[in-house]
Amino acid sequence: MLAIMLIFIPFMTGGLLVAVHVLPSAGKAAALLCFLLAVMVSSIQLSLGYRDVYLDATMFVLFSADLSLLVYLVLKSKYQVLRSEAASGKRFGLVAAALTIILLALAAQGYVLDMSAIGLYVYNVNMFLNLLLLVLLFYLLGKLQVRTSTILQCIVWFSVCNSSLGLLQYAMNKSLLLFSAEDTINYYEGARVAKRVVGFVGASNGAGNLGAILFPVLLYEWMRRKSLLHLAAMLLNVAFLFLTFTRIGYLSVCVQFLVFLFYARMGQRHPLLKKLGVMSAAGIAGVLVYRIFYDEMFRVLFLDRGDTESHRFVQFRMAFQILKEHAWFGLGAGQYVPYMQTYHGIDDIAIHSQFINELIEQGIFGFLLFFLVYVSLFLWSLGKYKGERWFPVALFIGNFIVVNFNPNQYYSLCTYTFFIIALGLVFTRKDLLPGHEAQENRSLEASKYPNQNKHPIHIMQVSKGG
Numbered sequence: 001m002l003a004i005m006l007i008f009i010p011f012m013t014g015g016l017l018v019a020v021h022v023l024p025s026a027g028k029a030a031a032l033l034c035f036l037l038a039v040m041v042s043s044i045q046l047s048l049g050y051r052d053v054y055l056d057a058t059m060f061v062l063f064s065a066d067l068s069l070l071v072y073l074v075l076k077s078k079y080q081v082l083r084s085e086a087a088s089g090k091r092f093g094l095v096a097a098a099l100t101i102i103l104l105a106l107a108a109q110g111y112v113l114d115m116s117a118i119g120l121y122v123y124n125v126n127m128f129l130n131l132l133l134l135v136l137l138f139y140l141l142g143k144l145q146v147r148t149s150t151i152l153q154c155i156v157w158f159s160v161c162n163s164s165l166g167l168l169q170y171a172m173n174k175s176l177l178l179f180s181a182e183d184t185i186n187y188y189e190g191a192r193v194a195k196r197v198v199g200f201v202g203a204s205n206g207a208g209n210l211g212a213i214l215f216p217v218l219l220y221e222w223m224r225r226k227s228l229l230h231l232a233a234m235l236l237n238v239a240f241l242f243l244t245f246t247r248i249g250y251l252s253v254c255v256q257f258l259v260f261l262f263y264a265r266m267g268q269r270h271p272l273l274k275k276l277g278v279m280s281a282a283g284i285a286g287v288l289v290y291r292i293f294y295d296e297m298f299r300v301l302f303l304d305r306g307d308t309e310s311h312r313f314v315q316f317r318m319a320f321q322i323l324k325e326h327a328w329f330g331l332g333a334g335q336y337v338p339y340m341q342t343y344h345g346i347d348d349i350a351i352h353s354q355f356i357n358e359l360i361e362q363g364i365f366g367f368l369l370f371f372l373v374y375v376s377l378f379l380w381s382l383g384k385y386k387g388e389r390w391f392p393v394a395l396f397i398g399n400f401i402v403v404n405f406n407p408n409q410y411y412s413l414c415t416y417t418f419f420i421i422a423l424g425l426v427f428t429r430k431d432l433l434p435g436h437e438a439q440e441n442r443s444l445e446a447s448k449y450p451n452q453n454k455h456p457i458h459i460m461q462v463s464k465g466g
Contacts, residue, residue: 005046005060012061016068021075029146029428032065032137033154033420040413041162041200042178052119055126058416062133069140091380091426092139098369099132105366106333113332116342120334124361127412134419142427149431151424155417156221156233159214163236166197166207170243177202187245197243206411208246209402211237213418215253216394219260224431248405255401256394263390312352312405319351319360330363350410354403381425392425 016035020028039061045054106125115121169176175183175198187196187204196204199211214237222230241249322331322339331339336357340346351357359367374396381392399418408414 005057009060009064012064013067013071016064017071020068020072025144025146026150028069028144029141029150030154032069032141033151034157036061036065037154037158040416043202044178048122050118053122054119055122056130056412058412059126059130059133062130062137066133066136066140069137069144073140073143088139088142088427091376092135094376095135095373096132098373099128099135102362102366102369103128103132105329105362109330109332109362112329113335115332115335116338117334121332123412124333124409127409127415130412130416131419134416134423138420138423138427142429146428147431148424148428151420151428152217152221155214155217155421156230158417159218159237160233162199162210162214163233163240166199166240166243167236169197169199170195175202194245195243196245197240199240199244201411201413203411204244205246205248205406206408206414208241208244208249209406209408209411209414210417211241211244211246212249212252212256212398212402213395213414213421215241216256216260216391216398217421219256219394220388220391246402246406248402252398252401256398259394259397260390263393315348315351316353316356318346318348319356323360326360326363328363328365330359330361330366333361336361350407352405352407354408354415355400356404357407357409377422377426381422384425384430395421395425 016032019031023031036058039057042057044057046057047054103125106121106128109115110121110125165176169185173184173186173195175181175185177183177198177200180202185195185198185204187194197207198204199207201207201210215234218230218234218237222234238253241253319336322336322344325331336351337348340348351360355367355371358370362370378392378396381396382389385392395418402408403414
């Protein structure tokens, strides 16, 4: 299967090259991203000839997409745009360098350390390689002047498909996924068997993470467009998130909504009154839900679903004790569970925190690099969304909450989705706020004709300014 995919790469690259040549800039981004998302949710994995050792098809699609965009820029004699906009180039260089160093450190781990779970080690290498390819993809899309709205619209439709699948899963009690269509969605950890939808992720906690990651995008798009479609997409996602019964997902969305209430602009007329009205309505709704449904919600979320959160804190304390044994280099990507079994005689589960997992398995050095990428994308998106900072704040805080209470490192779809959104915010062309575009066009139109009564304009000044 791997050999077939390697042979298929030139044909896939050729097809994508034809597509990006024919389509407009928005169509290029939409086509590539939709194709990428379709491959991601398919969960197609290619065997490397060893037990439990696979590469996902996403890597080959990303490689082909990046190659097709690079070839397109060269053939269209647009390769010079790769050197334009020094700030974008520096951002790309920083993130790409950090991820490349992480990959080199992972390669060194594979050479130096004893990897008991080789499949999980390859999985981690595969994931970071995909993140590096994603960075290159969005850097190239940015050079093609792709708008952020194109990326976010694809995410909206992706959310609609995911939510619709989740509702069907709950109604039919089947996963309906490509390689596990007949599997049930029953959850057996609690006092009673409960149904928890899994969406495209294939895991209930991962589905909750995905719903929380998608929520700020849907809220932002609805606030911008005020359309029935975007309102329906947001409500469907809320219903999907509820049916995952992922408590940390609920908390994440509540925090994101509070960020929106306190910091979002609500029009030009009476914004304070509107904000107070929304906050009052939300508070009253919260009190009513608590008073009416508390007993039922406690039964569903803690008794039927299982009260498992206490183990996470025990695990975190234990993980920090293990950190002392392999502080700088880590104990090996994907090796926490076999390490605990071999050296401490403890049958533990995967660390329920992506950031702590990076710290334990890749050491302080690898963790700092990963954290640098996360913080850098956050700060850059804040600078780009000065008038709408609630959006990147909600996105990054919401993601930080869910990834640090679930094993998000093994929900690759959640990781890729978050980075697609974050990289889209940073590298693609931001859409102007409603009404600002007309103002900008008017100012540009007026600037075409300088006032002759003011200072004379010299040819060298014009050339330098251009």
